[in-house]
Amino acid sequence: QKEVEQNSGPLSVPEGAIASLNCTYSDRGSQSFFWYRQYSGKSPELIMFIYSNGDKEDGRFTAQLNKASQYVSLLIRDSQPSDSATYLCAFPPGRLTGGGNKLTFGTGTQLKVEL
Amino acid sequence: DTEVTQTPKHLVMGMTNKKSLKCEQHMGHRAMYWYKQKAKKPPELMFVYSYEKLSINESVPSRFSPECPNSSLLNLHLHALQPEDSALYLCASSPNPGPTSGNTIYFGEGSWLTVV
Numbered sequence: 001q002k003e004v005e006q007n008s009g010p011l012s013v014p015e016g017a018i019a020s021l022n023c024t025y026s027d028r029g030s031q032s033f034f035w036y037r038q039y040s041g042k043s044p045e046l047i048m049f050i051y052s053n054g055d056k057e058d059g060r061f062t063a064q065l066n067k068a069s070q071y072v073s074l075l076i077r078d079s080q081p082s083d084s085a086t087y088l089c090a091f092p093p094g095r096l097t098g099g100g101n102k103l104t105f106g107t108g109t110q111l112k113v114e115l
Numbered sequence: 116d117t118e119v120t121q122t123p124k125h126l127v128m129g130m131t132n133k134k135s136l137k138c139e140q141h142m143g144h145r146a147m148y149w150y151k152q153k154a155k156k157p158p159e160l161m162f163v164y165s166y167e168k169l170s171i172n173e174s175v176p177s178r179f180s181p182e183c184p185n186s187s188l189l190n191l192h193l194h195a196l197q198p199e200d201s202a203l204y205l206c207a208s209s210p211n212p213g214p215t216s217g218n219t220i221y222f223g224e225g226s227w228l229t230v231v
Contacts, residue, residue: 032218043205043225044158088157092218101146101212102171103220105157 003027006089006106014114019076021109023089026070033065033072036088038108044088048074079113086110118142119223121206127229130196136226138189138206146212147189148220149181150205158205158222164189165212196230203227 004025013019023033032051036044050056050063050072064073072091076083086108093102119140128134138147146165150158162181163171169181178200180192189206206223 034219036222043203043222046219046221049219090220101148101163101165101209101218102160103148107157 003104004089004091004106006109008107009110010112011109012112012114013079015079015081017079017113019079019083019111019113021074021076021087021089021111022071023073023106024071025089025091027091027093027104028067028070030091030093032091033063034090034103035061035063035072035074036090036105037083038086038088040085047087076111079111081113081115084111084113119206119208119221121204121223121226123226124224125227125229127231128193128196129231130198132196133192133194135193136191136204136206136228138191138223139187140208140221141187142208142210142221143186144208144210144221145186146209147183148205148207148209149179149189149191150207150222152203152205152225162191163212170212193228196228198230201229 006023034049035047037047038044048063050065056063060077062075088108089106090103122137148163149161152158160173161175164183167183178195182190203225205225207220209220211218
């Protein structure tokens with residue numbers, strides 16, 4: 001089983017719709033989860049992090065974490081063409097697997113917001 | 116201010132050249148990282164420095180040599196690279212070295228390396 005799995009997409013949504021991006025992970029010890037946005041040719045930019053079960057909202061973005069089911073999601077409300085990018089989920093290893101300060105990235109989901 | 120500065124932004128080098136990539140942060144972060152990213156792939160960790168000491172080397176070939184002169188600077192020395200080493204090299208930093216909750220990793224804009 002891969003450490004983290006993401007649907008590579010592309011995920012196409014119309015402008016104004018809700019985009020839902022999902023990520024599943026295998027390391028039950030993982031405590032923090034991060035969502036990065038990466039525009040083509042640019043470096044990853046942090047959007048949100050979450051470490052408690054439930055939802056965390058920041059503007060149009062909502063991160064959802066379910067540790068029992070080992071998935072983390074990112075919802076983008078009122079999607080805009082400027083949201084078109086690759087979204088990477090990432091997390092450091094849990095303490096039980098050796099800890100350390102490594103960040104494991106998913107393969108990324110390409111989002112396309114269409115006019 | 117969450118800024119990690121990398122220079123140069125673009126570098127073209129021959130396989131016999133010696134060059135260096137530089138990274139700087141003034142956020143007081145105690146962990147710094149080098150990642151490598153190929154097209155349409157996620158970033159791959161290369162090295163981690165914690166409190167200016169190398170703590171993780173992900174079995175990177177010796178033609179890549181990291182250096183941390185002080186807590187704000189991180190270099191990546193390049194020598195005898197191969198064309199397949201062409202990629203985006205990302206420097207990053209985080210407040211703390213450990214996987215603590217919310218210990219966010221911030222990336223610089225990256226250095227595009229082309230080996231010819």
